[in-house]
Amino acid sequence: MRARLLAAALMLGVSGAGLAMGAEPAPVALAAAIAPSSFGQYQPPKAYTGQVQQSFYVRMRDGTRLAVTVARPAVDGKAAEGRFPVIWHHSLSATQEAADGTGPRAAGFRSIPQLTDYGYVVVQVARRGNGQSFGTMRGYHERNEDADAYEMIDWLATQPWSNGIVGQYGCSNTGDAAVHAMTGGNPHLKAVFAGCFSWNKYDAMRRGGIFAQWGTGPTRSIEQDMAITPITGDEGKVLLRKAAEEHQRATPLFELWKSLPYRDSWAPSVQSTFWSEGSASSYANQMRRSGTALYVVGGWRDELRDSGLITFLNIPGTRILIGDWLHCQNDGFALVEEAHRFFDRHLKGIDTGIDRDPPIHYYTVGALNGQGGEWRSASQWPLPQASQTDFALTPKGLVMGAVKPSPFKASFAVDYTIACPEGGSGSTVQPCHLAGKGLSLSGKPLPAPVEVSGHGLADIWIASDTRDANLFLLLEDVAPDGSVKVVTEGRLKASLRKLDKAPWALPGLPWHRAYAEDVQWLKPGEPVRLQFDLMPTSYVWAKGHRIQFTFTGSDHRERARNANAQPATISLISDGDHPSRVSLPIVKP
Structure with a gap:
C-alpha cells in the first residue's frame, strides 16, 4: 500500500517526504487514472480543493527586491506537505492587477493560478520596476529582466515546496517575459506557455517601419502604482511608495520607441541598440539550446499573430494555437485546460495525449458555409494545401x-x-x-x-x-x-x-x-x-x-x-x- 501511495504521489508532484506511514495522502486522484485526451478536452479530477497564499520580497543579485506571491495547494486551510512542480508568471505585479495585460477573460491566462488544485505551486513575480517590486525598468524586456528570470527560476527550484521542475506562462508583455526566460537556458525551466508576444521587437512595434501600433508597454504614475495591493506586512504602503518612486526613473517607453525609427537605431537613454537587445529573435540559438518546451497562443485579430507563427518556424518542437480572438483572449475555448495538459506532460511526465496531436491548431473563420468556424490542425506552416x-x-x-x-x-x-x-x-x-x-x-x-x-x-x-x-x-x-x-x-x-x-x-x-x-x-x-x-x-x-x-x-x-x-x-x-x-x-x- 505504501509503495502504491508513493508512486501516485510522485506522479501528482508530491514527494515521499509528504506522506506519513499509514496515512492516506491528501490528493484524491491518481495520475494513473488520467487518460490521454484530445485537443481542448483535458479535465482530470482535482487533487486539491484549497489554496493558501504568501506574499513577500525576494532579493536579487544586485540588491533589488522583487515582489512575489506564492500560491500552494492546501488541505483544510493549510499548505499541503511535499514538493510540487512550480509554474510562475513574470508579471507587472505580484497580485494580478486588472492592468497587468494578461487579458480580461476569467477563463484565460488570469485563471492559471487555479492549477494549484492539480498539484502545482503557482507563483506571481512582479518584474523589476513594476508593481510592488523595486528597481527601474531599463527599456522593455531588457537583459536585466532576463537575468532576474534566471535567478528567480533558480530560487523557485530550490524552495522546500518545489521539486525543482519549473514552468512559466504569460500573455502580451508577460508572454514576452516568458519567452525571454528561455533565452537564459536555465536547466530547471522545462516548459513555457506564452501568448501574443513579439518575436522581433522592431517588426512588432514598428511594423513596416511605421509607428502605428496600439501599445507602448507599462508606464504608470506613482498614484497608479500606489493603488495596487501591497505585499503582506506593508499594509501602510511604505515599501510600495519607495518602489513606486524608483519606477519613475524609467525612460517612458513611448519616448524610447519614438526615438528608434530604424532597426539599428541607438537609444542613448538605455545605451543600447534596443530593438536588438529586447528581441527574442536575437537569442534564437539560446532558445533552441535550452530544450524548453514551448506552446504559443495567438489570435487572428491580434496585432502580434505573425510572431507566434515565425517563432514556430524558428524554435523546433513549438506548438501553436490560434483562435478567432483579440489580444490575449480565448472566447469559447478551454485555455486553462489546454495549458494544464501541456504542463502535465512536461512538468509531471504524464501522457496527456498532446504528443500525438499535430503541432498547429487554428480556427478557420466562416468555414461552415460562411457562418460558424471550425478548429483545424496542421503539421507545417505555411499550409501545403x-x-x-x-x-x-x-x-x-x-x-x-x-x-x-x-x-x-x-x-x-x-x-x-x-x-x-x-x-x-x-x-x-x-x-x-x-x-x-x-x-x-x-x-x-x-x-x-x-x-x-x-x-x-x-x-x-x-x-x-x-x-x-x-x-x-x-x-x-x-x-x-x-x-x-x-x-x-x-x-x-x-x-x-x-x-x-x-x-x-x-x-x-x-x-x-x-x-x-x-x-x-x-x-x-x-x-x-x-x-x-x-x-x-x-x-x-x-x-x-x-x-x-x-x-x-x-x-x-x-x-x-x-x-x-x-x-x-x-x-x-x-x-x-x-x-x-x-x-x-x-x-x-
Whole structure:
C-alpha cells in the first residue's frame, strides 16, 4: 500500500517526504487514472480543493527586491506537505492587477493560478520596476529582466515546496517575459506557455517601419502604482511608495520607441541598440539550446499573430494555437485546460495525449458555409494545401489569376484626421474600413466560398508628392448588403522598402532590414515598388461576397507621425512596366 501511495504521489508532484506511514495522502486522484485526451478536452479530477497564499520580497543579485506571491495547494486551510512542480508568471505585479495585460477573460491566462488544485505551486513575480517590486525598468524586456528570470527560476527550484521542475506562462508583455526566460537556458525551466508576444521587437512595434501600433508597454504614475495591493506586512504602503518612486526613473517607453525609427537605431537613454537587445529573435540559438518546451497562443485579430507563427518556424518542437480572438483572449475555448495538459506532460511526465496531436491548431473563420468556424490542425506552416493566387489591380477592380495588366492609375487623398469609432481601445485596437477614405478595389461576387489561410503578399507600385509615404493595405470582406469587414492588414513605409535576407526563418515573406543606411527617399511623382506581407489569417468568404483591398496613407493607430511621410495624395499604379498585384494563399476545395 505504501509503495502504491508513493508512486501516485510522485506522479501528482508530491514527494515521499509528504506522506506519513499509514496515512492516506491528501490528493484524491491518481495520475494513473488520467487518460490521454484530445485537443481542448483535458479535465482530470482535482487533487486539491484549497489554496493558501504568501506574499513577500525576494532579493536579487544586485540588491533589488522583487515582489512575489506564492500560491500552494492546501488541505483544510493549510499548505499541503511535499514538493510540487512550480509554474510562475513574470508579471507587472505580484497580485494580478486588472492592468497587468494578461487579458480580461476569467477563463484565460488570469485563471492559471487555479492549477494549484492539480498539484502545482503557482507563483506571481512582479518584474523589476513594476508593481510592488523595486528597481527601474531599463527599456522593455531588457537583459536585466532576463537575468532576474534566471535567478528567480533558480530560487523557485530550490524552495522546500518545489521539486525543482519549473514552468512559466504569460500573455502580451508577460508572454514576452516568458519567452525571454528561455533565452537564459536555465536547466530547471522545462516548459513555457506564452501568448501574443513579439518575436522581433522592431517588426512588432514598428511594423513596416511605421509607428502605428496600439501599445507602448507599462508606464504608470506613482498614484497608479500606489493603488495596487501591497505585499503582506506593508499594509501602510511604505515599501510600495519607495518602489513606486524608483519606477519613475524609467525612460517612458513611448519616448524610447519614438526615438528608434530604424532597426539599428541607438537609444542613448538605455545605451543600447534596443530593438536588438529586447528581441527574442536575437537569442534564437539560446532558445533552441535550452530544450524548453514551448506552446504559443495567438489570435487572428491580434496585432502580434505573425510572431507566434515565425517563432514556430524558428524554435523546433513549438506548438501553436490560434483562435478567432483579440489580444490575449480565448472566447469559447478551454485555455486553462489546454495549458494544464501541456504542463502535465512536461512538468509531471504524464501522457496527456498532446504528443500525438499535430503541432498547429487554428480556427478557420466562416468555414461552415460562411457562418460558424471550425478548429483545424496542421503539421507545417505555411499550409501545403494553400497556394498563392494573384489578384491584379485593374480599372474594373480586382481580377483573380494571372492576367495581362491593364494600364491603371488612381490617386487618392490622404486624410490624417481619421478616427475609427469601431476600432476598440487599449489592447483591442483594430483597423477599420471608413467609406471614402483611401482607395478600395473589389472583385466580382464569388460564385463559391473562398478560403484564405496564410499570409497575403503585396507587390505595389506607388508615387507620392513627398519624400516618404506610409502605405496601409486592408484585406476586406464585402457582404451582399454592402457592409465591409476588415479581415487582415499589411503596411510599409516607402523609404524603408529595400529588401534583404532575414536572419531567421520566415514563411516565404519579404523582409526589410530597415537600417538607417537602407533609407531610400522618394522623388515626387516617380513610381517606386513596395513589397510587403499581410498578417496571417484563416478566413472564408461566403458565396456572393466580394474580396476587397483598401489602400490608405494613414491609420487611426499612427503615433508620432513624421512630416516627411505625410503626402497630400498617393497614386497607385499598375501597368506593363509597373505591375501591381496582391496574392492570397487560397485553399482550393
